Structure formats: structure tokens, C-alpha cells
Amino acid sequence: MIVGASAAGLATATSLRRFGFEGVIRLVEREAAPVTERPPLSKEILGGAPDSAASSAQWDRLVSQEIELVASADAVDLDLARREVVLADGAREGFDHLVIASGVRPRQLEGGETAGVHTLRNLPDAIRLRAELVARRELLVVGGGLLGFEIAAAAAELGARVRLVRSGPDALAAAVGPSAAARLEGMHRERSVDVVTGFRARRADRSGERVEVTFDDGSAESADVVFSSIGSVPNVEWLEGSGLDVTDGVRADAFCAVAPGVWAAGDVARWEHPGLGRATRWEFRTHAAEQGVAVARNILGAATPFSPIPFRWTDQFGQRVQFAGYATPDAIEEVARTGDDPLRELRTYSIGERLVGVIGWNAAAAVSRHRALLAPYPA
Amino acid sequence: MRVIVDQARCTGAGQCVLAASAVFDQSEDDGTVILLDAEPPEGLASAVEDAVVLCPAGAIALER
Numbered sequence: 066m067i068v069g070a071s072a073a074g075l076a077t078a079t080s081l082r083r084f085g086f087e088g089v090i091r092l093v094e095r096e097a098a099p100v101t102e103r104p105p106l107s108k109e110i111l112g113g114a115p116d117s118a119a120s121s122a123q124w125d126r127l128v129s130q131e132i133e134l135v136a137s138a139d140a141v142d143l144d145l146a147r148r149e150v151v152l153a154d155g156a157r158e159g160f161d162h163l164v165i166a167s168g169v170r171p172r173q174l175e176g177g178e179t180a181g182v183h184t185l186r187n188l189p190d191a192i193r194l195r196a197e198l199v200a201r202r203e204l205l206v207v208g209g210g211l212l213g214f215e216i217a218a219a220a221a222e223l224g225a226r227v228r229l230v231r232s233g234p235d236a237l238a239a240a241v242g243p244s245a246a247a248r249l250e251g252m253h254r255e256r257s258v259d260v261v262t263g264f265r266a267r268r269a270d271r272s273g274e275r276v277e278v279t280f281d282d283g284s285a286e287s288a289d290v291v292f293s294s295i296g297s298v299p300n301v302e303w304l305e306g307s308g309l310d311v312t313d314g315v316r317a318d319a320f321c322a323v324a325p326g327v328w329a330a331g332d333v334a335r336w337e338h339p340g341l342g343r344a345t346r347w348e349f350r351t352h353a354a355e356q357g358v359a360v361a362r363n364i365l366g367a368a369t370p371f372s373p374i375p376f377r378w379t380d381q382f383g384q385r386v387q388f389a390g391y392a393t394p395d396a397i398e399e400v401a402r403t404g405d406d407p408l409r410e411l412r413t414y415s416i417g418e419r420l421v422g423v424i425g426w427n428a429a430a431a432v433s434r435h436r437a438l439l440a441p442y443p444a
Numbered sequence: 445m446r447v448i449v450d451q452a453r454c455t456g457a458g459q460c461v462l463a464a465s466a467v468f469d470q471s472e473d474d475g476t477v478i479l480l481d482a483e484p485p486e487g488l489a490s491a492v493e494d495a496v497v498l499c500p501a502g503a504i505a506l507e508r
Binding site: 080385 | 453455456457458459461462465469470471472474475476493494496497498499500501502503505
């Protein structure tokens with residue numbers, strides 16, 4: 066049984082089949098079908114692409130692989146002793162192997178749901194947000210990670226007047242490296258997105274037709290539309306009675322095993338990364354599928370530690386920034402190429418002879434070539 | 445087996461290149477997928493299947 070039919074759950078399910086598992090595979094998914102891909106939601110979908118631009122190819126293939134799907138089914142408890150997952154309707158589903166792939170949900174600003182603050186996790190969220198982002202409307206984005214900046218860029222391109230308020234510059238710099246972060250911030254300013262740094266939002270309230278956000282210093286700001294991307298909360302409440310360690314995701318070992326016959330994959334999995342030498346939890350789209358594949362292999366007896374290299378990307382204002390590996394302070398940064406085209410750049414990060422990171426700006430083919438050479442971990 | 449790529453869906457992540465570099469490459473221009481071999485040998489089936497599952501855009505399909 067796999068709880069969660071997004072990227073990690075689907076990768077686990079389809080990989081079990083392709084590796085020869087012939088038993089029952091049951092995917093239990095909280096949302097109503099279909100589950101979509103998430104990266105297009107903050108990019109193409111907001112830009113007006115049809116819903117099909119966010120469809121999940123793995124989802125579409127489930128039936129042909131004889132993978133059972135139980136949608137609109139919320140897992141509310143895990144009984145490890147009886148090896149049963151309890152669903153919201155009271156049904157108890159037994160399993161031999163369980164994969165926890167229940168993902169994360171957006172952290173809500175206090176008062177945000179009542180005030181109508183938008184968050185983004187699924188296609189209905191994106192459609193609802195897109196309807197609000199019309200020309201000259203004022204949008205306030207709270208939160209300065211990749212998602213916040215992608216929403217700000219998409220909204221600016223739709224003609225909205227955008228202000229992004231973040232508590233600090235670190236989230237963007239951690240996601241794309243400091244030089245790409247500075248470059249993206251510059252592009253936003255050029256496109257009249259007002260980026261304000263140093264204010265942490267505390268709560269949101271309705272204010273007539275508008276939404277008002279109050280910050281830690283007592284100041285307040287209102288806009289026609291407010292979008293918040295202030296981090297994620299792992300969906301582990303359903304595991305709280307199970308005895309498992311669910312501090313910041315569900316704790317797993319280097320094989321992604323949580324307990325005998327119980328595994329975790331994707332955004333929810335805080336697993337012992339062999340290369341980093343510590344537990345970590347990644348919210349990257351490519352990681353989710355990689356970990357799902359690894360879990361499928363280990364369910365079938367491979368006993369292979371999972372030691373991935375992180376990869377993340379963003380598309381803003383027609384620019385694609387990709388970051389593989391690490392850009393730690395002790396790494397030496399080199400600008401590997403600029404060529405004639407100022408819209409294209411590659412930076413590498415090395416510790417001694419080891420290439421540990423690469424960040425490319427509109428340089429995907431070169432990024433891939435460097436990814437193949439990356440040392441598996443920065444130390 | 446026959447490999448099919450959908451360049452419109454491709455987001456240039458390069459997962460396919462890393463999984464099966466004999467079958468997939470990326471455009472120097474925009475990073476989208478280039479299919480090097482639409483009918484790769486059976487020995488590459490596992491690697492191509494990895495590419496199908498690891499592509500974050502679902503831009504690769506495999507027909508047998």
C-alpha cells in the first residue's frame with residue numbers, strides 16, 4: 066500500500082511493476098482524482114496554459130499497470146501492530162509493505178484561510194489564483210522562496226501590480242545560489258515587482274474587499290489578493306499515534322525504511338542521507354521520483370542506500386535557473402562559461418579537486434554534463 | 445521498444461540524459477530533449493524505463 070499518489074507514490078508504484086512485482090499495489094490518495102504535476106502550477110498554468118499542461122503521465126498510466134487507486138481517501142491512522150492503515154471513513158486497509166508518501170501541505174498564515182489568502186498545492190488552487198491575477202490588481206506575495214518569486218513573476222506578466230515581502234534573503238539564495246538570486250531579484254525589480262526584505266508576516270485578515278497582512282513589527286499592508294508561500298508542513302498527523310518519529314517528516318534510515326516493511330519517499334521523508342551523514346528532508350520534484358524508485362528497489366530486496374545529489378530549478382520571466390549539488394561557503398566558485406550570450410551562464414563549485422555543485426542560467430545541456438561529474442557529497 | 449518524447453512538455457531537467465545518455469541528449473539552445481535513438485537495443489530497456497519515471501514532466505513514453 067502506498068499512501069499518497071503524487072510524484073513519489075506514483076514513482077514507487079510504477080517502479081514496483083516494472084521491476085517485476087506482481088502483487089496488489091494499492092495507492093491511497095487524499096485528493097480527488099487526478100493528481101497533477103506541481104511544477105507547472107506556478108509556471109505554465111498561471112500563464113494561461115490549459116489544465117492538461119499539468120497532467121501527470123504516471124497517473125495516466127496507472128490503470129494499464131493494474132495499480133489500484135483509491136482517491137478521495139484520507140489516511141487518518143496507522144496501526145503498526147496490526148499492519149493496517151485506517152481511512153477517514155473507518156475502513157481498515159491491511160498491508161504487507163507500506164510506503165508513506167503523503168507529502169506536505171502549505172503552511173498557513175494565521176487567519177489566512179478565513180481571510181482568503183491563496184496558497185498553491187494543486188490545480189484548483191492554481192485556477193483560483195489565476196482568476197484573481199488580472200491587470201492592475203494588487204497582489205501581495207508573502208514569502209521569498211522559489212514559489213513566491215515564481216508567483217510574483219507570473220502575476221507581473223499578467224499585468225498585476227506585485228509586491229513581495231519576505232523575512233530575509235536566504236530562501237532564494239539557498240535555492241539558486243547567491244549570484245542567481247541577485248540576478249532574479251534584479252529582474253523582478255526591472256519588471257516592477259517591489260521586493261521588500263526584513264518583514265515576517267504574522268497574520269492576515271479581511272479588510273473590506275481587500276486582505277490585510279500584519280507583520281511582526283506591527284505594520285500592516287493590504288492588497289486585492291494575497292498569496293503566501295511561507296514553507297510547508299509535512300502530512301504526518303495521521304502517523305502521530307503510530308509510535309514513529311514524525312518530527313519534521315517521518316524518520317527513515319539510509320534505505321528509506323521507517324520500520325520493518327514500512328518505507329517513506331518524497332517531501333514527507335526525512336531519511337538518513339549516507340553522503341551527508343545526517344537526516345535530511347528535500348522538497349524537490351526530481352528527488353521525489355528518485356526516492357520512489359529507490360524505495361521500490363529496496364522493497365524488492367536491493368538493500369541499496371539512497372544517496373542522491375539534489376537538483377532544483379525555477380522558471381521566471383522566461384529564464385530557467387537550475388541548481389545541482391551544493392554551493393557551500395567553502396567551495397570555490399568559478400564562472401565556467403558566459404559565451405556571447407548574457408542570458409546564459411554556468412557557475413561551478415569545487416572543493417579541492419571535487420566538483421560539488423553547478424548552477425546554470427539558461428544552460429540546461431551544460432548543467433547536465435556537469436551533473437554527471439558531480440561528487441556525491443560536498444564534504 | 446519504441447521511445448517517444450514530447451518536447452512541448454519537456455522542462456530541460458536532464459534526468460533522461462543522466463539515466464540513458466545513449467538514448468537522450470539535450471538541445472544546446474533551450475535544453476529540451478533530443479531523442480538520439482527511437483528504437484534502442486533491449487539492453488537499454490531498464491535505463492530507458494528509469495528515464496520515463498524520473499522525467500519530472502512526463503515527457504517520455506515507451507511502447508513495446
